[in-house]
Amino acid sequence: MAACLFLFPACGRKHKVARVPSAPQPARTASKAGSESSKHPAPVTVGHTETGVASWYGIPYHGRPAADGEIYDMETLVAAHRVLPFNTWLRVTNLQNSKTVDVRVIDRGPFVDGRIIDLSKAAARQIDLLGPGVGPVRLEVIAAPADIPSDDFYTVQIGAFAVYANAERVRTEYAQRFGSAQLAIKQGNAPLYRVLVGKERSIVGAQQLADQLNAEGKGGFVVRLDETIPGAPPASPSQPPSSR
Numbered sequence: 001m002a003a004c005l006f007l008f009p010a011c012g013r014k015h016k017v018a019r020v021p022s023a024p025q026p027a028r029t030a031s032k033a034g035s036e037s038s039k040h041p042a043p044v045t046v047g048h049t050e051t052g053v054a055s056w057y058g059i060p061y062h063g064r065p066a067a068d069g070e071i072y073d074m075e076t077l078v079a080a081h082r083v084l085p086f087n088t089w090l091r092v093t094n095l096q097n098s099k100t101v102d103v104r105v106i107d108r109g110p111f112v113d114g115r116i117i118d119l120s121k122a123a124a125r126q127i128d129l130l131g132p133g134v135g136p137v138r139l140e141v142i143a144a145p146a147d148i149p150s151d152d153f154y155t156v157q158i159g160a161f162a163v164y165a166n167a168e169r170v171r172t173e174y175a176q177r178f179g180s181a182q183l184a185i186k187q188g189n190a191p192l193y194r195v196l197v198g199k200e201r202s203i204v205g206a207q208q209l210a211d212q213l214n215a216e217g218k219g220g221f222v223v224r225l226d227e228t229i230p231g232a233p234p235a236s237p238s239q240p241p242s243s244r
Contacts, residue, residue, distance in 0.1 A: 052116035056124035066107040080107035080118035094127040154206035156220040167193035
């Protein structure tokens with residue numbers, strides 16, 4: 001199984017003023033026929049907290065579509081989280097200096113085990129996380145979208161590959177075992193093909209599957225299964241991985 005390449009963005013020193021993102025908007029219908037928007041989150045209680053490691057991402061993701069369909073602007077206060085609903089607002093506190101920043105979830109990630117949130121460059125700058133690249137944080141939910149449909153699902157990511165054929169081979173193997181496995185593409189300098197196993201209605205159910213896979217030495221972790229998650233077309237096997 002190909003290992004993901006950990007990508008730490010370069011540290012920018014030029015001071016810039018972050019732009020606060022707009023307030024959450026109602027769920028939209030995807031423009032492609034037959035595809036629903038992934039804005040179908042489960043309810044999240046204001047005040048819910050999570051503690052772990054944060055990282056940040058900028059180029060080459062700047063200017064590309066985020067997982068919710070909007071264009072990622074690294075100079076706005078937004079973030080990526082594996083399972084929280086899109087448009088969830090979070091207060092992120094850097095536990096090393098107590099600085100805080102409020103961000104809106106628009107993207108999925110970080111897809112590196114042990115990290116809980118990927119901040120935009122602007123958000124990382126506001127809590128002095130640019131230089132270190134990673135650091136301990138506390139997340140607190142301070143808002144959530146008003147319209148919350150209930151058809152959300154969770155899955156387990158068991159690997160990410162630079163070569164499409166390798167990812168498809170693993171996907172086929174696990175689809176035969178668990179009845180559901182798919183690929184999702186993560187755009188970057190070169191695409192990275194994520195293998196997602198299972199389709200559970202709760203995080204608890206997905207975690208049970210992750211525990212089973214981890215017992216087999218597969219190293220999986222739970223992510224939200226978004227309906228707008230793009231398919232993975234074949235790519236040149238010579239392309240290097242780019243992940244976060």
